[in-house]
Amino acid sequence: xxxxxxxxxxxxxxxxxxxxxxxxxxxxxxxxxxxxxxxxxxxxxxxxxxxxxxxxxxxxxxxxxxxxxxxxxxxxxxxxxxxxxxxxxxxxxxxxxxxxxxxxxxxxxxxxxxxxxxxxxxxxxxxxxxxxxxxxxxxxxxxxxxxxxxxxxxxxxxxxxxxxxxxxxxxxxxxxxxxxxxxxxxxxxxxxxxxxxxxxxxxxxxxxxxxxxxxxxxxxxxxxxxxxxxxxxxxxxxxxxxxxxxxxxxxxxxxxxxxxxxxxxxxxxxxxxxxxxxxxxxxxxxxxxxxxxxxxxxxxxxxxxxxxxxxxxxxxxxxxxxxxxxxxxxxxxxxxxxxxxxxxxxxxxxxxxxxxxxxxxxxxxxxxxxxxxxxxxxxxxxxxxxxxxxxxxxxxxxxxxxxxxxxxxxxxxxxxxxxxxxxxxxxxxxxxxxxxxxxxxxxxxxxxxxxxxxxxxxxxxxxxxxxxxxxxxxxxxxxxxxxxxxxxxxxxxxxxxxxxxxxxxxxxxxxxxxxxxxxxxxxxxxxxxxxxxxxxxxxxxxxx
Numbered sequence: 001x002x003x004x005x006x007x008x009x010x011x012x013x014x015x016x017x018x019x020x021x022x023x024x025x026x027x028x029x030x031x032x033x034x035x036x037x038x039x040x041x042x043x044x045x046x047x048x049x050x051x052x053x054x055x056x057x058x059x060x061x062x063x064x065x066x067x068x069x070x071x072x073x074x075x076x077x078x079x080x081x082x083x084x085x086x087x088x089x090x091x092x093x094x095x096x097x098x099x100x101x102x103x104x105x106x107x108x109x110x111x112x113x114x115x116x117x118x119x120x121x122x123x124x125x126x127x128x129x130x131x132x133x134x135x136x137x138x139x140x141x142x143x144x145x146x147x148x149x150x151x152x153x154x155x156x157x158x159x160x161x162x163x164x165x166x167x168x169x170x171x172x173x174x175x176x177x178x179x180x181x182x183x184x185x186x187x188x189x190x191x192x193x194x195x196x197x198x199x200x201x202x203x204x205x206x207x208x209x210x211x212x213x214x215x216x217x218x219x220x221x222x223x224x225x226x227x228x229x230x231x232x233x234x235x236x237x238x239x240x241x242x243x244x245x246x247x248x249x250x251x252x253x254x255x256x257x258x259x260x261x262x263x264x265x266x267x268x269x270x271x272x273x274x275x276x277x278x279x280x281x282x283x284x285x286x287x288x289x290x291x292x293x294x295x296x297x298x299x300x301x302x303x304x305x306x307x308x309x310x311x312x313x314x315x316x317x318x319x320x321x322x323x324x325x326x327x328x329x330x331x332x333x334x335x336x337x338x339x340x341x342x343x344x345x346x347x348x349x350x351x352x353x354x355x356x357x358x359x360x361x362x363x364x365x366x367x368x369x370x371x372x373x374x375x376x377x378x379x380x381x382x383x384x385x386x387x388x389x390x391x392x393x394x395x396x397x398x399x400x401x402x403x404x405x406x407x408x409x410x411x412x413x414x415x416x417x418x419x420x421x422x423x424x425x426x427x428x429x430x431x432x433x434x435x436x437x438x439x440x441x442x443x444x445x446x447x448x449x450x451x452x453x454x455x456x457x458x459x460x461x462x463x464x465x466x467x468x469x470x471x472x473x474x475x476x477x478x479x480x481x482x483x484x485x486x487x488x489x490x491x492x493x494x495x496x497x498x499x500x501x502x503x504x505x506x507x508x509x510x511x512x513x514x515x516x517x518x519x520x521x522x523x524x525x526x527x528x529x530x531x532x533x534x535x536x537x538x539x540x541x542x543x544x
Contacts, residue, residue, distance in 0.1 A: 016040040026051040030077075032059050037087070039063040050074055058085050062092030062120070073102040080109045086120055093121050100128040109137035119144060127162070129154060133178075140165050147171060156180045163191040170194055170222070175201035175229075182207050182239075189219050196222050196253075201229035208239040213271070217251045225256040234262045237269065258302075270298075275320075278302040285309050296320065299343070303329055304350075319343070327351055334359070349374060364388070372396055384408040395444070396420035403429040412437050419444030419470075426455055434460045439486075442467035449473065452480030465489040477502045492518055499524070501532060511541035 013035040014022075020043050024036070032052065037059030044064050051074040058078060061070055062085055086092035099121070101107070112120040123145050129135070131153040138161035146166040151159050156179035163169070172195050174180075180188075180203045189210065192198070198220075200206070209228075210216040216223075216238070228234060251271040258278035259265060267287040270277060275297050279285065286308050290296055298318050303309065304327035322343050326332060328351040335349065335358060346368040349355070357379040358371075366386050370393040371377065378399035383389070389410035394400055394417070401422040413435050425448045434441075438460055449455060450473050459466070461483050468474070474495045481487070481502040488510045492498065494517030501521070506512075514522055524531040525544050536542060 017043065019044055021046040023048040023050070024052060028052075028054060030054045030056060032057075034059075037061050037063055039065065039087075042066055045069065047071070048073075053077065060084060060087030060089075062086035062089050065091065065094055067093065067096055069098040070096060071100040071102070072104070073100070074104075075107075076105050078104060079106050081107070082109075082111050083114055086112065086114075088114070094123065096121060096124055098126045098128075099124060100130075101132060102128070102130040104132045105134065107132050107135050109139075110135065111137070111139040112141050113139050121145075126150075127166070129158060129162070132158070138162060142167075144168060149173070152176060154178075156184050159188060160184070163188055167191060168194055171197040173199040173201075174203065175199075177203050179205070181205045185209070186211070192219065192223075193221055195220065197225040198223060199227040199229070200231060201227075202231070204230075204232045206231055207233055207235050209234075209237050211239045213238055213251050213269075220251070221253065223251070223253050226254060227256075227258045227260070228262055229260040231262050232264055234265050236265060236267055272297070274298060276300040278304075279306055279309075280304040282306050283308065290318070299323065301325070303327070305329075322346065324348070330354070367391065369393070370395075375399070382408070383410050386410045387412070389413060391415040393417040394419070394421060398422060403432065409433070409435050409438075411435055414438060415440035415442075417442040417444075417467075425449075426458070429458065431457050434458075436460060436462050438462055440465040442469070443471075445470040446474075447472045451476045454480070456480040456483070459484055461485065463487055465491075467491040467493070468495065469493040471495045472497070474498050476500050481505060489513075491515075492521065494518070495521070501525075501535075503535060506532075506535045507538070509536070509539050512536055512539050512544070513542075514544040 013033070016038065019041055022044060024032070032055055041064055043066060045066055046069045047061060047067060048071040050071070053074060053076045055075055056077045058072065058081060061067060120141050121143055124143055125145055126148040127143070127146055128150045133153060135154055135158050138158055143166045146169055148171045149162060149166055149169045150173040151162065152175040154177060156177055159174060159177055159180065172192065185206050210219070252273050254271045254273050256276040257270060257274055259268065259282055261281040263283050265282055265285055267289070268279065268285065269289040270291060272291040274291070277298060277300070279288065280302065281304065285306050288309065290298060296318055297320050299320050300323040301318070301321060302325040307330045309329065320343055323346040324344060325348040330353065332352045333354045335355065343365060344363055345365050347366060348370045351373045353375050355374050356376050358381050363381065363386060365388055367388050368391045369389060372395040374397050376399060377397045380400065387410065390412055392410070392413060394402065396419060398420065399422060401424060402418055403424065414437055416438060426443070426446045439462055441459065441463055449471055459481065463484050464486050466484070466487060468491070475497050476499065478500045482504055484505060487505050488508060490509055491513040493515055496517060496519060498518050498521045514525060522544055525533070525536060527533065
């Protein structure tokens with residue numbers, strides 16, 4: 001049977017003068033035909049060999065002198081990759097830029113060492129080695145052009161071997177590297193002087209990243225972005241912390257620091273140069289030390305699901321802060337403890353049960369404000385003073401009465417979302433006097449409205465986009481919206497009793513979305529022969 005499969009593949013040889021892309025998927029033979037990898041394919045640029053699980057060796061892809069991208073995946077029976085891959089050509093892989101090895105469960109050794117002094121991969125820019133758990137012996141010549149290195153699901157020996165021959169790498173991503181202890185990592189970090197972006201995930205044996213920031217500043221001289229994910233053993237960034245040194249960091253290059261699901265980290269000290277900080281799902285973290293006031297350059301702060309983090313962050317003055325995102329921060333009682341920044345442009349607060357009010361902070365540059373699931377919140381800042389605010393979202397804040405803001409909206413408000421506010425029927429909100437700048441309105445969850453004629457006073461004629469969601473008893477849209485002559489986008493979701501559309505507005509619509517929860521209306525809009533099809537078939541974007 002294998003012989004037959006090999007004969008079939010032999011007969012499938014394409015025209016070597018024109019072929020640019022070759023993919024072989026789930027081939028069942030033990031040997032790949034000789035024509036695969038033949039140097040006569042001088043136009044071949046992309047090659048992908050996937051799921052050929054019985055093959056024991058690889059073709060001489062190094063002879064393809066125009067090859068730029070090579071992917072080898074799921075070759076379970078390949079144990080050793082050596083010079084046969086290069087075809088013993090001193091100019092092997094002279095054009096290759098991207099090389100991927102994935103899901104090679106039986107792969108044990110990889111070597112390109114030969115008697116020639118020529119580099120085997122002179123132009124290689126990106127190397128990915130993923131899910132090769134048995135790979136131990138890696139012996140390569142220098143990779144002088146390599147910029148991106150990603151290693152996932154391998155042993156620490158693969159990482160150690162590759163960083164030694166890839167001194168020009170600027171982006172390093174590693175995930176689930178077995179055997180990667182702090183001691184091993186300290187040997188790896190010595191080779192990362194050119195790295196600008198470092199991502200470490202699922203490496204649970206690392207307790208620290210460096211001994212001290214002085215050491216880090218000497219070894220990671222170009223590091224700009226650091227992301228740590230699911231490192232359950234990580235306690236702190238540095239082994240030897242001294243309280244007197246907080247805020248006097250020597251790691252000058254770091255701009256972005258993000259820590260996700262590191263369940264053992266208790267404290268975090270941020271370098272002076274930090275501009276973006278994210279701390280997500282770190283359940284035991286109690287202290288975050290930001291640079292002192294004079295050196296604080298933080299522009300973006302995201303804190304999510306950090307239950308034990310106290311409401312006050314050390315050195316909280318953040319004069320340059322532009323974006324603040326807070327999600328499920330149980331102990332936070334006032335955002336005034338976090339920011340009084342005139343530079344703040346985006347503020348997002350979610351699931352902070354102890355916040356009662358948002359004070360009148362210096363938010364003159366705020367353009368985006370979103371507040372969700374703050375059960376005790378009863379007051380907002382004076383909205384009309386938010387002169388640049390364009391996007392406002394208020395959701396599931398049952399203490400907020402939106403009707404008290406009638407006539408006092410931000411003068412440049414463009415987009416407004418309202419959901420789950422104080423138990424007061426929308427029909428009793430009165431005239432909210434929305435500004436003429438409002439073009440996008442989203443209303444959620446109103447069980448008492450049956451006909452939109454009850455709400456016609458709410459909708460300014462300036463609207464170009466309207467989203468109606470969760471109106472359980474809404475039956476008709478045919479009246480109440482006729483004055484929305486500028487409407488271009490209409491979305492209706494979870495309105496189970498709704499039976500009609502505003503026919504006078506349909507000719508001008510550019511999009512109509514009825515994604516789910518409107519069975520009656522959906523039936524009347526679905527395909528040729530349906531009731532509304534002659535009226536909506538011209539709409540460029542229909543989702544029903």
